[in-house]
Amino acid sequence: MVGLEARPRPGASAAETAADAVTEHCRALIAAAGPACVAAKPQLACFERLGWPGWRALEEVCAATREAGLLLIADGKRGDVPVSASAYAQALFGSVDTPWGEVAGLGADAATVNPLLGGDALEPLLTAAEERGRGLFALVRTSNPGAADVLDQPTPDGPLHERLARLVAERAPRLRGESGLSGMGAVVGATEPAYLARLRELMPASVFLMPGVGAQGGSPEELGAAFSSDPASVVVAASRSIAGASNPAAAAAELRDRVWAVSQTAAR
Amino acid sequence: MVGLEARPRPGASAAETAADAVTEHCRALIAAAGPACVAAKPQLACFERLGWPGWRALEEVCAATREAGLLLIADGKRGDVPVSASAYAQALFGSVDTPWGEVAGLGADAATVNPLLGGDALEPLLTAAEERGRGLFALVRTSNPGAADVLDQPTPDGPLHERLARLVAERAPRLRGESGLSGMGAVVGATEPAYLARLRELMPASVFLMPGVGAQGGSPEELGAAFSSDPASVVVAASRSIAGASNPAAAAAELRDRVWAVSQTAAR
Secondary structure (H helix, E strand, O other): OHHHHOOOOOOOOHHHHHHHHHHHHHHHHHHHHHHHOOEEOOEHHHHHOOHHHHHHHHHHHHHHHHHOOOEEEEEEEEOOOHHHHHHHHHHHHOEEEEOOEEEEOOOOOEEEEOHHHOHHHHHHHHHHHHHHOOEEEEEEEOOOHHHHHHHOOEEOOEEHHHHHHHHHHHHHHHHEOOOOOEEEEEEEOOOOHHHHHHHHHHOOOEEEEEOOEOOOOEOHHHOHHHOOOOHHHEEEOOOHHHHOOOOHHHHHHHHHHHHHHHHHHHOO | OHHHHOOOOOOOOHHHHHHHHHHHHHHHHHHHHHHHOOEEOOEHHHHHOOHHHHHHHHHHHHHHHHHOOOEEEEEEEEOOOHHHHHHHHHHHHOEEEEOOEEEEOOOOOEEEEOOOOOHHHHHHHHHHHHHHOOEEEEEEEOOOHHHHHHHOOEEOOEEHHHHHHHHHHHHHHHHEOOOOOEEEEEEEOOOOHHHHHHHHHHOOOEEEEEOOEOOOOEOHHHOHHHOOOOHHHEEEOOOHHHHOOOOHHHHHHHHHHHHHHHHHHHOO
16 A cells, blocks of 8 residues: 555656556565565566566565565466576576676576476476576465366376476475475465375475465465475465555564464474 | 667666667567568567566567557466466556556457466456457467476376367357457467367367477478368467578568468368
């Protein structure tokens, strides 16, 4: 809401003024909720709909995230054939060499990716993440009701999301850090707790990025089975329930405390 | 290559100069190859890696495409949970209302979308396409070798790509035009001709967007089974084989003639 008070700069287009307001709104949210969070996860769609001023706002929000000492998770669910996946890797956490100098991408610490196109399409993103110490969260079982249409389709390997979990697990050793956790992570919705134990079994080292808490109906207390023995093995993502709260700082702190309590009970 | 001759504007960053060069390169390509084409398909990743100046270049290339009388296919393979899919629909071919006025998106005639997240995630894009007379191309069987990892997984409905084809076919009536063809289309790689007859059977009305010709090894002469009785039922997409040709106009015209010949033999 803060952002909506922004005053237009002289000569600015609607897109530019709106993008400035979005930047201010996000900066205020980072200042308020950031201390209770480990990461910020900008949803790229919300910036893209404001055109190039929106992308500029995205870059400013990414910079503010890093300045606040938060991890930056670029949430764009990108996925494409290898030549295009390479370009996405440059945009998200790499850079591109041009005749006029190097152009840096968003500098994300991690990005959400769509694994539908298979292993060779993930490879350029994985290679870039490996080289630069970044992470990927591949969609395994999303939080929307319609996820069942495709992700729960039966296959000889179990439901399709288990096949995707195996793709993640096979690649996890390449992004494993000193803690033993792997930055080859998975997006696992918090709305279907019944799947969590099996997905953790299939992906023992991967960090789970878990949307669906709050506005989408998921509850932290149901997520125990998602944790490995390391309480850092789960990142709970909440957007509307924090950004829309009358007191975002308090909403974020309350969620942090609930997730922490679950992690301590779950992790052995 | 044309673009690489661009001269930096005073004070411009590397990203801005490179983005200007990309715009000029694309404008030159549209001028040269456009007369032999029905559409231009900018790959969003290639613009995003140049940051906000890249997105501005994308907007300029979209405008140049429309000015040339070509259809604009925004190739970003977007797919996300419903709330984010709505924002992508605004970015691709809708608009967003802000307190400072309406902000228009890219104005694409069609967009490539990723159906992994299921029907409810496609719905906001489909609704926006329906309202505005636009089209969607859902990924069904992509042209990369690794596509087999997930898209060819066996399911009770046949390989997963046949399940996706059914999702497309169920939605095709909503985007059907006067010709009988539907703008609820499918991305079907030209690299696996053995799948084409079955996919056309499952999606009788859908336009197929077919990448994989040229640089990826597909040949127009192998695509006969992809056509319905309407020669407009297939859009063959070629990028590197035209953009990288010494004479893009001749390369595009040759490909057009070969595709046309196949369409005339195939369509009954």
